[in-house]
Amino acid sequence: MRCRHPNGSSLPEAGNLHHQTAVRLDLANRRRLPLASRFNHEHPSGPMAAKGPDRDRPPGRRVGVSRRHSSPCHTMKPSIRIRLSVMMFLEYVIWASWYVTMGRYLENVLNFSKEQIGLVYNTTAVAAIISPIFVGMVADRFFSTEKVLCAAHLLGGAFALLLTRVETFGVFYAVLLAHTLCYMPTLALTNSISFHQMKDPSKEFPSIRVLGTISWIVTVWGIGQLAQTDALKEFDVRTPAPFAIAGVASILLAFYSLTLPHTPPKAKGQKVSLWDVLGLDALRMLREPSFAVFILSAFLICIPLSFYFSLAPICFGDLGLPNATGATSYGQMSEIFFMLVMPWFFARLGVKWMLGVGMLSWGLRYLLFLLGYESGAFWPLYVGIVLHGICYDFFFVTAYIYTDQKAPEAMRAKAQGFIALVTLGLGMLAGTTLSGKVSGWYSFPAVTPEKSKPVADASAWVPGNYVMWRADGETRFGALEALPETNAGETARVRVYVPAGDRGYEPGEEVLEVPLNALEKPLPRWDSIWKIAAYGALAVLMLFVAVFREPKAKTAEPAAPTADATTT
Incomplete structure (x- = not known):
């Protein structure tokens, strides 16, 4: 299900880690970014140059572009905005309620091995690979989006509630995989419902999508705070309550979905292939060496990156960090801040060094966790958590922008789907699996604990x-x-x-x-675990910096600056 961006390109809707889709849209208004001059739509001779009545319009007054390519939907009413905001808030309550706390629950209560915990966490990556197939081949073609959303959440909620009664690894993995297979497609479905109600998604969607980030913060922090009370002491990691919260929220959203605005299937009657759905047409872009290096580096960095999501909450609990569950929400708070200042950094760093700083930050945060383990101090852990804004925004957001920049106009949506498949699918799948093995190698009984x-x-x-x-x-x-x-x-x-x-x-x-x-x-030998993650991230950084060459923009006939263009 895709909506049209005001610049005429199709907007991708692949699943994400916390807020990748919002990131793409929030930064899609390219004239606000220093990279904008590299995009075709700002060059009079480019493939996206104005046609028809707008062709002779002064550069600062090409207002017809967004109207012509915008959705045929009416201007969003306040009541619709509220309904979509509630939808987005509930959507991320489901994921946030269990994702952070699950590792400690599996270790402390169900007594899963480190390898098994890593495998359980890869269910989201498996679902991220499969969900575009469901959305593109089924939901986009046959059913109203709000009805598909209702069915997915109703079934997913039942699986989440079932997880509260499961205690063995094989059954737990199968049920959680079933839940994530139901849940991950809904990330795209909620975006599609929102886009359908918007005249200009690049301006209207971020204010809706930010409710998802706020929801993540409120849910994780709230669960952490409740777990600090005497009556509910450690219910976040000692009981399956987080899965019950996810199940109830999912069922509530299922019924709420039936009240959402009608969104018909966008690709009804069209032929869609699996090759198209997975964005594999973008493979031809690998002929360009710089893009091939970028794709390889993006895949490789997601391997050490995954250690954070599957292991950091367990480490924080082991080291006695106060409200270890709630503390992780500081990372989402920093995401919002660094999203606001990204244009300033883009103006000074460019694509290569934005990606480089993002990779470097992953290595530094793991070294901070190592310092926290060895020193017993909490401040390195807090600093490492807050670095999440740079780690996530500088790498993932820049990756989406660079991919959009390099892809031909007709292939941009497929290219975005392809980078999501490589990073959030294949990269995370390899990373979560490896993180479980590494943590197993450096935990008792494989090694002698020192703490x-x-x-x-x-x-x-x-x-x-x-x-x-x-x-x-x-x-x-x-x-x-x-x-x-x-x-x-x-x-x-x-x-x-x-x-x-x-x-x-x-x-x-x-x-x-x-x-x-x-x-x-x-305790596991967290020093060895974080060293491996840090050295892995830094090794990818060195490979990327040494080999990647950022092509110079073609500026033979630059467009005259528009009225709202950002200059540097």
Whole structure:
């Protein structure tokens, strides 16, 4: 489902991480960016030069362009704006409620291994690859968008509620994948409903889409704050409540969708191929060396990038960061700030160094997390979280702009779908899978922990958790086999682990009764994990800076400056 941008190009609607679609639209008014002079529509001889009545109009008065290419929809009424804002807010409550907290829940309660946690997180990447197929092949051609949205959220909500009752890895993975397969297409569907009501999406959509970012902040912060109360202590990571919140919000949005403005299928009666839906026509752009280097670097940087989404919340909890769940919302707050100042940076850095600064920021944030682990201080963790605005906006937003710049007019939508497939699909899939393996390599029983975390509440333990304790001046390790029936019980039964060859530990024959108040949680070697992520990001940065060449813009016959053009 696509809407037409005022410049005449088709607007992509691939799924995203938090707000990629808003990013594209918010920056699509190219005359406000220093890169604008490189786009065809600002060159009189370019393929998007004005035609017809506007051809002889003075450059500063080509107002007919946006009217001619805008949606036939009427100007949005305040009541429609409110309804779309509510829709967007609920849309991101669903995702935000479980995505940040899930890792700690899987580790602490369901006792999933690090590798299994990484695999569970790749469900969103798998769904991001498949969802464009559903949207392009089915939703765009046969059904009204609001009805498809209702069905997807109704089914997705049922799967989210089912997750509250699932405890085994195989079933959990399958049910969460089913939920994400229902949810990810709705990111494009909600955008399509919004576009259909807008005369100028580049100006009207950001004010609607920002409700999604606000929703993410409010949801994550709110869940984190509730978990700090005595009555709901750690319900965010000790109970499946976040999935219940997602399920209820999804079902509410399903019924609310039926009240949304009617949005007919855009491609009804048209032939659509899988090749077109995935944007694979853009493969021909790889013939240009600079774009090929960009695509390769974009894929590679998403591998270390994924470590943040799947591992950072677990790390923050392990290190005792206050309100670890809510603290991650500072990253979304910084996204809003850096989005506002991006034009200023574009004017001074250009595409290559905007992408370079984004990659560098990913490496720096992981080094900050490493410093937080080694020093025990919280400030490096907070700074690393706040860097999210630069990490995300400078890389992803610039990637969308550069892709739009390089693609021929008729291929821009497909090119945007292709970069989303490479980064948010394939890159994230590889990254989340690798992050689980790396964290497994550097966690007990694969390595000897160098730090531990006291567990004050005995009810936090579950059978299967790894533990460590000190007895007779010796540090020992094991796994819980049984806990007392009440918190008042004094001891737990622990299977002792013994060294296994050159590296790691394995279950031994000895079983001990160990006092609960002596048990501690052995922490992963977060220093090694974050080093790998940081070095990976910095290696991609060096490759990109060394090989990428930003083509010079063709400026033989520059257009006269328009009245609202930004000059540098």
